Every structure is written in structure tokens, then in C-alpha cells.
Amino acid sequence: MTGRRQKRERAMGFELVFVLTCFWACNPIHVHANTNTKDVSSLNVLYTYLNSPTQLTGWTANGGDPCGQSWLGITCSGSSVTAIKLSGKGLNGNLGYNMADMTSLVELDLSNNNLGSGGNQIPYGLPPNLTRINLAQNQFTGGIPYSFSQMTALSYINLGHNQFSNSLNDIFFNLSNLTFLDLSFNTFTGNLPNSFSSLIDLATLHLQNNQFSGTIDVLANLPLKDLNIENNHFTGWIPAQLQKINPVVGGNSFTSGPAPPPPPYTAPPPPPPGGRKPTPSINTPVKKSGLNGGAVAGIVLSFLALGAVIAGVIIIFIRRKLSKISKNQGTDEPLTRLASNEYGGSELKSFKIEAPKSSLSTSVSLKPPVKIDLYKSFDEKDLTMKPILKKISFSSIRATVYSVADLQVATDMFSPDNLLGEGSFGRSFKAQFDGGKLLAVKKISRSALPNQSSDDFAELVSNISLLHHANLTELTGYCNEHGQRLLVYEFCKNGSLHDFIYYPEEHGKSLSWNNRVKIALGSARALEYLHETCSPSVLHKNFKSSNILLDGDLNPHLSDSGFADLIANPDSQAAEASSGYNAPEVVMSGQYNLKSDVFSFGVVMLELLTGRKPFDSSRPRSEQSLVRWATPQLHDIDALDHMVDPGLKGLYPAKSLSRFADVIALCVQSEPEFRPPMSEVVQALVILVQRANMTKRVLNADGPDTESHNFV
Ligand SMILES: *[C@@H]1O[C@H](CO)[C@@H](O)[C@H](O)[C@H]1NC(C)=O
Ligand SMILES: *[C@@H]1O[C@H](CO)[C@@H](O)[C@H](O)[C@H]1NC(C)=O
Ligand SMILES: *[C@@H]1O[C@H](CO)[C@@H](O)[C@H](O)[C@H]1NC(C)=O
Numbered sequence: 001m002t003g004r005r006q007k008r009e010r011a012m013g014f015e016l017v018f019v020l021t022c023f024w025a026c027n028p029i030h031v032h033a034n035t036n037t038k039d040v041s042s043l044n045v046l047y048t049y050l051n052s053p054t055q056l057t058g059w060t061a062n063g064g065d066p067c068g069q070s071w072l073g074i075t076c077s078g079s080s081v082t083a084i085k086l087s088g089k090g091l092n093g094n095l096g097y098n099m100a101d102m103t104s105l106v107e108l109d110l111s112n113n114n115l116g117s118g119g120n121q122i123p124y125g126l127p128p129n130l131t132r133i134n135l136a137q138n139q140f141t142g143g144i145p146y147s148f149s150q151m152t153a154l155s156y157i158n159l160g161h162n163q164f165s166n167s168l169n170d171i172f173f174n175l176s177n178l179t180f181l182d183l184s185f186n187t188f189t190g191n192l193p194n195s196f197s198s199l200i201d202l203a204t205l206h207l208q209n210n211q212f213s214g215t216i217d218v219l220a221n222l223p224l225k226d227l228n229i230e231n232n233h234f235t236g237w238i239p240a241q242l243q244k245i246n247p248v249v250g251g252n253s254f255t256s257g258p259a260p261p262p263p264p265y266t267a268p269p270p271p272p273p274g275g276r277k278p279t280p281s282i283n284t285p286v287k288k289s290g291l292n293g294g295a296v297a298g299i300v301l302s303f304l305a306l307g308a309v310i311a312g313v314i315i316i317f318i319r320r321k322l323s324k325i326s327k328n329q330g331t332d333e334p335l336t337r338l339a340s341n342e343y344g345g346s347e348l349k350s351f352k353i354e355a356p357k358s359s360l361s362t363s364v365s366l367k368p369p370v371k372i373d374l375y376k377s378f379d380e381k382d383l384t385m386k387p388i389l390k391k392i393s394f395s396s397i398r399a400t401v402y403s404v405a406d407l408q409v410a411t412d413m414f415s416p417d418n419l420l421g422e423g424s425f426g427r428s429f430k431a432q433f434d435g436g437k438l439l440a441v442k443k444i445s446r447s448a449l450p451n452q453s454s455d456d457f458a459e460l461v462s463n464i465s466l467l468h469h470a471n472l473t474e475l476t477g478y479c480n481e482h483g484q485r486l487l488v489y490e491f492c493k494n495g496s497l498h499d500f501i502y503y504p505e506e507h508g509k510s511l512s513w514n515n516r517v518k519i520a521l522g523s524a525r526a527l528e529y530l531h532e533t534c535s536p537s538v539l540h541k542n543f544k545s546s547n548i549l550l551d552g553d554l555n556p557h558l559s560d561s562g563f564a565d566l567i568a569n570p571d572s573q574a575a576e577a578s579s580g581y582n583a584p585e586v587v588m589s590g591q592y593n594l595k596s597d598v599f600s601f602g603v604v605m606l607e608l609l610t611g612r613k614p615f616d617s618s619r620p621r622s623e624q625s626l627v628r629w630a631t632p633q634l635h636d637i638d639a640l641d642h643m644v645d646p647g648l649k650g651l652y653p654a655k656s657l658s659r660f661a662d663v664i665a666l667c668v669q670s671e672p673e674f675r676p677p678m679s680e681v682v683q684a685l686v687i688l689v690q691r692a693n694m695t696k697r698v699l700n701a702d703g704p705d706t707e708s709h710n711f712v
Contacts, residue, residue, distance in 0.1 A: 400477030580614025602667025611645030
């Protein structure tokens with residue numbers, strides 16, 4: 001009797017424990033001490049990325065309860081992690097890849113460690129609601145990721161004393177709460193971006209000991225109290241407003257003339273009566289008035305500048321009238337460019353002036369003001385018709401403007417000898433400029449941009465010019481003249497990946513395994529940038545081996561980025577299917593999404609692994625579609641040995657090959673939602689490369705392998 005009852009009670013006890021456990025585990029939100037699961041897994045990954053430092057008491061790489069067990073440096077509110085403060089803890093490694101999941105985190109302080117050593121960059125995924133981020137005194141390289149532009153709650157950013165080196169992107173437009181920004185003691189380059197003018201709460205700005213250049217006009221109206229910009233390459237004048245706060249400015253090349261010219265963001269000249277307003281500068285904070293000598297001089301100069309603009313407009317107007325007689329389709333763009341450039345002086349200076357000297361606006365702006373009839377010119381219909389305030393004008397684009405004549409000379413009249421290739425949007429030519437500089441010129445075909453207006457082209461150029469990544473082909477300039485639309489890119493010496501895989505004899509060798517992995521990783525980073533760094537995300541839509549160009553060191557550069565809008569949804573499904581790159585959802589229904597790019601990426605990895613074309617009608621029917629033929633065999637090590645590109649001559653580590661195949665299998669799944677985001681693909685490939693390098697060091701006794709290094 002009692003025995004049976006005991007048994008029953010024990011059984012009930014188990015049930016109770018079971019129910020409680022389930023309650024505990026399944027309802028973290030209701031249980032106070034249990035930390036939010038997303039925060040836990042982000043901290044687990046962070047711990048791993050920091051190389052599991054033992055000094056972080058309480059931390060683990062697997063599960064745990066950061067709030068309940070009070071992990072070192074963690075502050076919580078309820079079950080959410082709100083702060084990570086680990087300054088000066090001797091940490092190395094990097095931030096984890098899923099920091100963006102920590103939506104409750106408001107403070108991240110990892111200053112004064114060795115993070116980033118070994119060439120690591122700040123990852124793109126960062127906690128979205130941070131108000132304070134301090135990564136000062138580490139060893140981060142690269143640039144500031146675009147994700148900062150979304151972190152609108154930020155009031156404090158300290159990235160000083162690292163090894164950042166890129167130029168700053170326009171990431172500050174929405175950071176209106178920022179009061180403290182320290183980028184000092186790095187090697188940042190380039191001009192201060194226009195979006196600085198949106199930092200309407202900025203009190204402290206430390207940019208000292210970098211390589212910044214250009215003017216500091218964009219800072220003129222900020223409510224700064226503490227400004228240090230010493231030891232850079234700044235030029236121009238120090239705006240009068242800033243002189244009042246005793247800025248630290250030594251070690252620059254400022255002009256110390258008597259009357260500073262009006263900074264571009266102050267005192268815009270009054271519009272002529274009945275005329276248009278000049279392009280307003282963005283987000284100009286309202287200025288208190290009060291005329292001092294400088295301001296009066298500024299206004300006088302502004303009127304002189306206005307005269308120059310009007311003179312320029314007249315000149316263009318006459319040119320247009322003339323060219324309309326001879327040719328038919330003059331465009332309105334030079335006008336737009338000119339008119340808005342004259343007022344945004346910094347815009348003008350940002351045009352690179354290396355190769356050609358043809359930019360119309362530059363030449364006109366140098367002419368002395370001419371006395372002209374102000375009102376009449378602005379009453380002309382032609383001038384008022386085209387809106388100067390339209391969304392995108394060439395004036396906002398930072399790139400060199402080339403003339404058709406320049407490009408004809410550089411390409412030897414677009415000689416077939418200089419033809420680099422023919423893509424979906426036109427032909428590319430090799431171009432050689434003065435001093436031997438090589439660039440690639442892409443002639444956009446009329447079928448790609450059928451609309452005769454320049455707006456589409458301006459939008460295209462503008463979109464492309466915003467994309468900057470080491471693994472994207474960099475746009476250096478464009479030409480929009482006489483109805484020609486040309487884009488000028490950096491030149492990649494080793495041609496396309498497609499040609500390198502299928503015509504290796506032209507290079508005298510086929511790609512080594514390490515180079516294939518490096519190319520896969522670089523291309524993955526390019527897509528990761530487009531998908532996850534750019535905001536809004538940029539679809540590529542045309543990812544294929546012929547769009548991956550290889551430079552002298554076989555680093556990949558993805559081309560045709562920013563063209564997605566020009567790609568019509570497939571109307572010929574058969575043709576699309578036979579290209580072999582498109583994901584099933586694209587072929588079936590024309591639905592294109594980020595994961596469709598991931599599929600195409602998997603196909604390119606398959607090309608790298610097998611040396612086979614995505615669709616090859618010369619093969620037996622069952623082998624024509626590369627994905628269909630390869631997918632069932634990707635997890636079979638013996639089969640892999642038979643699938644691998646014979647050009648590799650067996651020279652590859654079997655482990656690495658099989659991990660590579662695992663990544664492919666994830667990417668080419670037919671259900672888009674099962675394919676990983678590109679950041680995960682990048683992480684998987686990084687790990688693959690790290691392991692390969694470790695093995696290499698052990699094996700290196702056999703002899704040097706010159707190609708194994710510099711996986712970035
Ligand atoms: C934080 O960010 C997320 C996503 O960006 C957002 O949904 C959420 O409302 C934000 N605020 C807090 C307090 O979590
Ligand atoms: C900026 O600061 C104000 C005042 O502290 C706050 O109300 C606002 O929510 C902040 N903006 C963002 C985007 O967090
Ligand atoms: C700034 O925020 C607004 C709305 O919050 C958004 O529409 C805009 O795209 C943002 N701008 C940038 C440059 O991120």
C-alpha cells in the first residue's frame with residue numbers, strides 16, 4: 001500500500017519538476033532572473049569571438065543567465081541586458097556577428113583592449129538602440145560601418161586611438177542626438193561628409209591626428225564647444241563662428257587671409273525676384289542673425305558668385321541653343337549641375353580632378369563675373385522647366401566627369417582591341433589615361449536605358465557612386481554628353497572569374513584552391529555589404545562569375561552593382577532557367593529577393609568547386625544543370641573527389657573542400673527562407689580560411705606557398 005503511494009507521489013513530484021522546468025525554460029519573459037534568450041546567445045557568441053577570455057567571470061560560450069548570475073561587466077534591466085562595460089580587460093578578438101539582436105543594449109564600452117588586432121573590422125551588426133559606444137584604444141581597422149547611420153539614439157561615439165583608415169561615409173544624417181564624437185588618432189582620410197551638418201547637438205568633436213582633407217565649412221553651424229582638428233590636411237578658412245570657441249587647429253594648411261568667404265552653409269544669396277531658389281543646403285540649422293564685417297563681405301562675395309552662376313547659365317543656355325541646332329538631343333544636366341554646384345562649394349571641390357579637365361562647371365566657375373540682365377535670363381522657359389530641386393541631380397554625385405572626347409582618346413576610339421567584355425548593360429573597354437593610368441569604361445547600351453531623359457542615368461550613377469567596398473568595382477567617374485552614357489570604373493587586371501575558370505590557359509595557370517576560397521570570401525563580403533550594410537538593402541540580381549573581376553592579386557571585385565533596377569523581371573522563363581544562376585522562385589514566378597542573390601552566390605561557389613558552367617548543353621542531360629547535378633552529392637566525400645575541378649590536379653585539402661561544399665549546400669536550397677543571410681556565409685568562409693591557414697602553417701615546412709596569405 002504505502003509502497004504504491006510513495007511511487008505515485010514520486011511520480012507526481014517528477015511531473016511537478018517537469019512542469020516547472022518547462023515553465024522556466026519556455027517562458028523566459030515571465031521569469032525575472034532568466035535573461036532574454038536573444039541576449040544570452042549574443043553574449044555567448046561575443047564570448048567566443050573574444051576568444052573565451054577567462055578573466056570574464058561568469059561568462060560562458062553556451063547558455064547561462066547573464067542577468068541572474070551577474071556576469072562581469074553586464075548590467076540588466078529586468079531580463080534584458082542594457083549595458084556591457086569591459087574597459088581595459090585585456091580582451092582581444094572581435095565583436096560577435098549577432099550584436100544587432102541586443103535591442104535593449106544602450107551602452108557598449110569595450111575601450112582600452114586589443115580588439116580588432118590582426119586586421120579585424122567593426123562588424124556591421126551592432127545593437128540598434130545604443131546611446132553610447134566606446135571602442136577607443138583598440139586596434140580596429142577599416143571604416144565605420146553604415147549601421148551607425150541607423151543608430152539614431154547615439155549620443156556618444158568614441159572610436160579614437162584605433163587604426164581606422166577609410167574616408168567617412170555620409171552616416172550622420174539621422175544622428176541628431178549625438179553630442180560627443182571622437183575619431184582622433186586614426187588614419188581617416190578624405191573630406192568631412194556633408195551629413196556632419198546634421199549633427200545639431202554636437203558639442204565635442206575630436207578629429208585630431210588623422211589624414212582628413214578639404215575644408216571644415218560643414219562644421220560652421222554646429223553648436224560646438226570643444227573642437228580639436230589638429231594634425232590633419234584641412235585647407236580653406238576657419239569659419240568665424242568656430243574661431244570663437246578657440247578650436248585646436250594646428251598642423252593643418254588653413255588659409256589665414258583677412259576676410260573669409262561665406263561658408264557654403266551660411267548666408268545663401270537671395271534668389272532673384274521671380275526666379276528659382278538655389279538648391280537649399282540640407283538640414284541647415286537656423287542661424288542667429290547679426291551682421292559683422294565678415295558677414296557683409298560674405299554677402300558681397302555671394303552676389304559676385306551669383307553673378308558668376310548667372311553668367312554660367314547664360315553660357316550654357318547659348319551652348320544648348322547652338323547644339324540643338326546641330327545635334328538634336330542636348331541634355332539639361334550640365335545646367336542642373338552648374339546651378340547647384342555654385343552654391344554648394346564643397347560639392348564642387350569634392351570632384352576629383354585627376355584625369356580630365358573637362359568638367360563644364362569647373363571651367364565656368366573660374367570665369368570672372370559678367371554683367372548681365374538678371375531677370376530676363378530667368379524668365380526663359382527652358383531654364384525654369386527642368387526642376388532644379390528634383391530628387392537626384394548629377395551635382396550631388398561625387399565622381400569625376402569625363403567628356404566623350406577624353407574617353408575616345410583613352411580607349412583609342414573604343415577600338416575592338418580594347419574591348420574587355422560585353423555584359424547585360426553594354427560593352428566595357430580598357431582605357432589608358434595620361435600617365436599610364438588604366439581604367440575600364442562601360443558604355444551603357446541604349447536598350448538598358450531606353451528613356452532618353454538623363455534622370456534615369458543620374459539616378460543610376462548616383463546609386464552606384466554611393467557603393468564603396470573593397471570587393472566591389474569602384475566607380476571613379478562618368479560621362480553624360482551627346483546622349484552617351486558611360487561609366488568609368490577601376491580596372492581589374494586579371495579579367496573576369498568566368499574567363500579565369502573556363503580559359504585558364506590565357507593566364508598560364510588555373511586558380512589554386514586557396515585562391516578559390518579567397519575569391520568566394522571576397523565576393524561573399526561584397527554581397528554582405530550590399531544586403532546588410534547598405535540601407536536600404538541593395539539587391540544585385542545579376543550575380544555570376546562573369547561579373548566577378550579579379551585584380552592583380554586575384555582579389556575579387558563584384559561588378560554591375562547598383563543596376564538591379566534596370567533588370568526586368570524575366571519574361572522568357574526558358575532563357576532564365578538556362579542561365580543556371582537564378583533561384584527557383586525567380587524562374588517560377590519572377591520573385592526576386594535577397595535570398596535569390598544568395599542562391600546565385602552558391603552557384604558561383606559551385607563553379608569554383610567543379611570548374612563547370614551553371615548550364616552546359618554540351619553535357620549529358622542529367623549533368624546539364626550544375627545545381628541539379630551537384631546538389632545531391634555535396635555531402636558525400638567520395639563523390640566530392642570526383643566532382644572537383646580537374647584543373648586543381650588534386651591539390652586541395654579534403655577538409656576544406658568538404659566545408660566549402662557544406663556552405664554551397666546551404667546557399668542553393670530551393671526554399672529561400674532556409675538559405676542563410678550573407679553575413680553567415682561570410683562567417684563560415686572566414687572560419688574555413690582560418691582553419692586552412694592554421695593547417696598551412698603546420699604544413700609549410702614542405703615549401704613556400706605564395707598564394708596562401710592575405711585572406712582578408
Ligand atoms: C530597439 O530597436 C528595435 C529594432 O531596431 C526596435 O524594435 C525597438 O523598439 C527599439 N527599442 C527598444 C527599447 O528596444
Ligand atoms: C533624442 O533625445 C531626446 C531627448 O533626450 C529623446 O526624447 C529622443 O527619443 C532621442 N532620439 C532618439 C532617436 O533616441
Ligand atoms: C533618416 O530617418 C528617416 C526617418 O526616420 C528615414 O526616412 C531616412 O531614410 C533616414 N535617413 C538616412 C540617411 O538614414
